[in-house]
Every structure is written in structure tokens, then in C-alpha cells.
Amino acid sequence: MGPLISALVQLQSIELDLTNLRRRKRVKDNAVNAQQAKINQHTEQLESVRANSMERRKRSDELDLDLRASEEHVEKLRVDLNSAKTNKEYATLLTQINSLRADNAKVEDEGLKVIAEIEALKQQITELEALIAEEGKKLTIVQDSSKDEIAKLDTMIADLTVKRDDSAGKIPPKSLAIFDRIASNYDGEAMAQVEVSGRKQPYSYSCGGCYMSLNAEHANALKSHDAIRQCDNCKRILYMDETA
Template identity: 55%
Template sequence: MLVFCWRCWHNSQFVFVKSEDTIRRKCLMGPILSALVGLQKIEIDLSKLRRRRHNKASAVTIQESRIQKHREEHEAIHKQGLELRMQADGLELQLRQSEEELDKLKGVLNTAKTNKEYAAVLTEINTHKADNAKVEDSELKLLAEIDAVKSQAQVIETLITKEEAKLAEIKASCSDDIAKLDKMIDELSAKRAEAAREISPDVLGLFDRIAQQYDGEAMAQIEQAGKKPPYSYACGGCYMSLNAEHANALRTRDEIRQCDNCQRLLYIDEMGT
């Protein structure tokens, strides 16, 4: 249904448009600001799509990092297990050597000729036995630690297997989602290119620089406060106060004005205030 704009009729401009929203833009803004506001709507949608795509792609990276962290944990535990095993093997070797020495001392004990010699050898044998008991205790503790480390390593191995399966699911899901998002981004980028053709290169360049800084939000509506004059004004982007000159100028002129604080491009919407 076509809608007739009485405001334009009073300005001697006969305009028929398809929606009241279009009336608002065409009546309260000239072609420059109207085109920029339309471009911003597309730019914001594009930024959202790109952010969604980034998040999807990041999901794979995050999962891969999680798996890598578990692998590093497993490697550290495996290394710890090897070190404990070497210590246990060292104690086992020490124990065998001590047992061999003990067997020799038992032979000497059997051939002792005097009580003094017998007592000395017996003391040495008892010392070896006490030392061996300590070594055996240390070895048993190490073996218990080794078993605990093995169990811990097995838990992490199971976790890695589960996380790898989850990674495969994420990759499959993200692949489809990213393909859909890429198609949507391409379609919207084409619409953006078409909308950008209505804007002069210098203004478009300014818009692009600001949009890149504020995630697509290059434009900011002037917010009006107060029930009667003198009104106060603020930037709808950074919410900092604005000089009334900006609002007064944009009510009568189709020109580029920027917020003194955030540098966003300003526009005014009388119907929205």
C-alpha cells in the first residue's frame, strides 16, 4: 500500500512511499543522511553475522586448545612416571647389590675364627638388613606413586578421547553453519555495495572508518531531553552531551556532523523524539 506524506505536501513535494518508516527517513533527513542511516542498518547486520561466524570458527580453535592442554598435562604426567620408574629401578638395583653383599657377609660369618670377628661381621650383616628394609620401603612408596600416576594418565587419556570426539562434532556442525553464514554475508555484502553507491566516496570513507571502530555503528541519533525549550541534547552513541547547534543544523540542513566526543555521524529524528 502506498502512503502519502502530508509533511512533504506542505513543502510542495508530492511523495508516495511504501511505508511510514520510509516517510520518516525521507522527510526528516535529506538524501545524504537517509542513505547513511540505511547503510548503517546493513552494516550492523553484517557485523552481527561476521561476529557469529568468528564465534563459530573460534569454537574449533577453543576446543583444539583444550585438547592440547590435556595432551600437555598427559605428557607432564608421563614424564613424571618415567622419572619415578627410574628412581624405583635405581633402588631395585641398589637392593640387589646389597643382597649380594649380604650373601657374601653370610659366607664370611660362617668361616669366622674368633668371637670378635664373628661379632663384627654379624653387626655388618644387621646394618645391611636395616638399610635394605629402608630401601624396600622407599621402593614400595615409589611403586605406589607410579600406580597413581598411571591411573591419572589413563583418566586424561580417556578425557582426550572424549574431547577429540567432541571436536569432530564441533567441526561438522561449524562447517555447515559457517557455510550458511558465508552465504548470508555475501548476500548482505552485495546489498551494502548497492547502498554504498548512493554515498559520495569521501563520506563513505569516513563512514567506513567510524563503523570499523564501533562494530558497524557509525551513526548516532541525537537524543533530546526536556519537555520544553531550551532542550538538552546528547549523542545516542556515547551519551555525552551535545551542543544545540548540532540539532538545530540537522533540522534544516542535510550535512555531515560528528559527535565532538566519539566522532560518530549524527542524525536527528523528530518523530522519535
């Protein structure tokens, strides 16, 4: 293996370690984020229940006012009733009073219903507040347990990134650009080892990345030239393990 291909193999090894560390960090971050998302969802729900409760309270106040005004009206009509001069006047007032009382009974019924709704919403608010407090405690636990691990992973990622940059610096820019492009397509796995099978010539070759068979020309060229050759199928950069 020439200096270019062996530098690429070294870079690939660092790149895979980095990908692995980033994945481990993502798992930790996700645990924290998932718990936070749960809390956000309950908080949104709480806000909606609170808004509903506020609206119901407003309705309850409106009904109270309506009822009071209507009762005052009834009181006034009763005074008029006592001083009615004709039977007709008396009958008309009585009809008005009865009609108003029937309306008031309806308003009272709705008022009672609204008060029951407010009570139920109050209960929901208490329950949601307790739930949010409990989930908040869990979030603290998840954050605390993840904090050290995340800090450790961050340090490892920073150290390895320095190594990666150092290793990448040894590779000509054009070759590095090819490596980076393929690495980004395959989670850091830019290289594939050429797999050799068969006991004697002619051997058959396949790509260790995508398992498609490879032309013997690739293997022969890799043995004699220190240059980038890519799998025809997956485009990974090929290398041969010469000890095999």
C-alpha cells in the same frame, strides 16, 4: 536527507548487519575453540602424568639394581663370616651384614612405595585417556553442528561484504574514512539519529547514540546541508529522520 547522508545511513545499516553476523560466527567459533581448549588442557595433564610415571619407573629400576648389588655384597660377607678366624673379625663382619640388611629393608620399603605410586599413576593415565577420548567425541559433535552454520554465516558475510563495498564506493573517500574510523570504535555504529523532543518550538535535541543533548544548530544545519556533522560528545555522524 541529501545523497551523502542517505548513502551513509545505508552503509551504516549494512555495517550493523555485518557486525551482527560476525558476532554470530564468533559465538560458533568460540564453542569449538572452548571444547578444543578443554582437550588441550587434559592432554597437557596426561603428558605430565606420563612423564612422572616414567620418572618413577626409572627410580624403581635404580632401587632394584641397588638392592641386588647390596644383596650380593651381603652374600659375600656371609661367606667371609663362615671363614672368620678371630672373634673380632666375626663381630666386625656381623655388624657390617646387619647394617647392610637394615639399609636393604629401607630400599625395599621405598621400592614398594614407588610401585604403589606407579600403579596410581597408571590409573590416572587410563582415566585421562578415557576423558580425552570422550571430550574428543564431543568436539566432533560441536564441530559438525557448527560446520553448516559457520559455512552459512561465511556465505552471508561474503555477500554482505560485496554490498558493503558497493555502498561504500558511492561515498567520497574523506567521508568514508570518517565513517570507518567511528564504526570501528562503536561496533559498526558510526551514525546516530538526532532525537527531537517537545511539542512545539523551541524543540530540544539529543544524540541517539550517546543520549547527550545537542545544540539546535546541528539540527538546523542537517536540514539545510548535506554534510557530515558529528556529535560533540561521542563523535558519531548525525542524521535526522525527516519523516518524524
